[in-house]
Amino acid sequence: MDFAFLTDTFLRLMAALPLTLEVWALSVAFGALIGAGVTWMRVSGNRALAAIACAYVFVFRGSPLLVQLFVIYYGLSSFPAVRASVFWPFLRDPFYCAVLSLALCTAAYQSEIFRGALAALPFGQIEAGKACGMSRWTLFRRVVFPIALRQALPAYSTEVISMTKATALVSLVTLWDMMSVATKIRNDTAIVYEPLLIAGAIYFVVNAIIARGFSALEWRLTPHLRGRPA
Amino acid sequence: MSTFALLGFGEKGWGFALLAGAWMTLLVSLVGMIIGAAFGALVAWAKLSGHVVAGAVGDAYAAIFRGVPELLIVYFVYFGSSGVLTALANAFGVEGFVGVPAFAAGALAVGALSGAYQAEVFRGAFLAIQRGELEAARSVGMGRWLMFRRIVAPQVLRFAIPGLGNLWQVALKDSSLISVAGLSELMRTAQVGAGSTHQPFTFYIAGGALYLVLTALSNQVFNAAEARATRGLRRAAA
Numbered sequence: 001m002d003f004a005f006l007t008d009t010f011l012r013l014m015a016a017l018p019l020t021l022e023v024w025a026l027s028v029a030f031g032a033l034i035g036a037g038v039t040w041m042r043v044s045g046n047r048a049l050a051a052i053a054c055a056y057v058f059v060f061r062g063s064p065l066l067v068q069l070f071v072i073y074y075g076l077s078s079f080p081a082v083r084a085s086v087f088w089p090f091l092r093d094p095f096y097c098a099v100l101s102l103a104l105c106t107a108a109y110q111s112e113i114f115r116g117a118l119a120a121l122p123f124g125q126i127e128a129g130k131a132c133g134m135s136r137w138t139l140f141r142r143v144v145f146p147i148a149l150r151q152a153l154p155a156y157s158t159e160v161i162s163m164t165k166a167t168a169l170v171s172l173v174t175l176w177d178m179m180s181v182a183t184k185i186r187n188d189t190a191i192v193y194e195p196l197l198i199a200g201a202i203y204f205v206v207n208a209i210i211a212r213g214f215s216a217l218e219w220r221l222t223p224h225l226r227g228r229p230a
Numbered sequence: 231m232s233t234f235a236l237l238g239f240g241e242k243g244w245g246f247a248l249l250a251g252a253w254m255t256l257l258v259s260l261v262g263m264i265i266g267a268a269f270g271a272l273v274a275w276a277k278l279s280g281h282v283v284a285g286a287v288g289d290a291y292a293a294i295f296r297g298v299p300e301l302l303i304v305y306f307v308y309f310g311s312s313g314v315l316t317a318l319a320n321a322f323g324v325e326g327f328v329g330v331p332a333f334a335a336g337a338l339a340v341g342a343l344s345g346a347y348q349a350e351v352f353r354g355a356f357l358a359i360q361r362g363e364l365e366a367a368r369s370v371g372m373g374r375w376l377m378f379r380r381i382v383a384p385q386v387l388r389f390a391i392p393g394l395g396n397l398w399q400v401a402l403k404d405s406s407l408i409s410v411a412g413l414s415e416l417m418r419t420a421q422v423g424a425g426s427t428h429q430p431f432t433f434y435i436a437g438g439a440l441y442l443v444l445t446a447l448s449n450q451v452f453n454a455a456e457a458r459a460t461r462g463l464r465r466a467a468a
Contacts, residue, residue: 067420070420074424
């Protein structure tokens with residue numbers, strides 16, 4: 001065991017962790033916004049909007065993220081019109097392409113989670129809210145959102161964790177995330193196991209922390225399900 | 231060259247290559263799924279057995295393979311198994327680097343990933359079996375193996391179909407990562423096509439569309455399988 005090498009590898013990987021987390025956080029956040037929009041379209045009652053939302057979910061859940069990422073990063077830039085457009089400063093940058101692609105993909109999964117949570121709302125609660133004369137917005141803020149949030153949380157944490165894992169794909173579009181650094185160390189030193197094992201351990205710990213955070217949040221949001229203190 | 235000719239089945243068309251890639255994707259996912267079923271059944275058995283050590287090993291396996299990026303697992307299995315094979319070959323006097331075939335490494339990686347999730351599907355399916363049926367089987371004097379074959383396995387398979395359908399879709403998509411090992415499945419073929427014709431958009435969209443065809447078709451198959459497997463249940467409920 002070469003401890004100097006292991007420490008060096010660990011430090012280099014940790015130096016790349018911020019980029020991994022940045023891609024993760026931005027894509028989860030934008031994914032939530034887009035996903036909420038898709039869910040709204042799906043439950044809007046408008047046939048055309050619902051069909052578009054369905055098609056969106058089908059396309060982004062049915063094809064591999066790697067294909068989506070490559071369509072956006074390599075595919076779009078092959079059009080002169082895209083290169084001439086105002087979006088080019090963003091689309092030429094692998095960072096924005098990665099965030100865009102991951103956000104579009106997770107939005108499809110997140111919208112299904114939101115939809116499931118809405119479908120599980122007890123009808124009586126909505127009725128009660130309306131009976132008290134709540135406006136649509138108040139009803140959403142006071143009744144729909146809190147219940148749906150609790151309902152969605154377990155599935156949402158799974159999705160968020162799968163996004164940390166998905167960020168490893170951005171190494172294939174030339175971003176210097178943890179996965180790229182691990183690959184680079186392997187290429188430079190021909191040492192296979194250690195860089196991958198250390199990177200895997202860091203991803204594992206990050207995911208464990210996120211999972212812990214979500215269960216703490218779930219615990220906080222469900223005081224009514226807790227047993228009374230003995 | 232028009233998009234039509236490019237993706238067509240003519241002399242310079244990529245149609246056959248893409249279809250062959252889709253076929254390879256199907257094959258590697260299928261073999262991976264079967265390997266995953268073996269891993270999954272073992273882990274489910276370990277968790278259900280009540281053995282503390284076996285259960286802990288099963289939990290650790292599931293936690294690791296669910297908590298680490300799929301791409302990392304693919305790299306690890308591909309380069310890792312080649313390392314082991316090279317060491318073995320060198321020990322037997324063969325010189326130099328010996329690579330594991332990309333298909334084998336890919337199927338193993340997809341299988342190891344899928345197994346971690348299949349374990350939970352099988353465990354849930356086993357727990358969904360009515361206790362009374364197991365008791366009845368025991369009381370008519372069925373042995374462990376006979377009970378497994380006649381009572382447990384058919385019902386576990388029935389209850390597991392929806393979960394396995396989801397995991398099959400995941401396996402199909404995960405198999406695209408094996409392209410990094412150079413296996414000419416659908417993703418890799420699209421990449422090669424994109425590179426040699428300088429038409430990345432066309433090829434990645436075509437590849438993506440073929441993945442959609444695969445997932446949509448397999449959805450139909452799983453729905454049909456579920457309808458068939460639960461045909462007895464429905465009649466009982468009606």
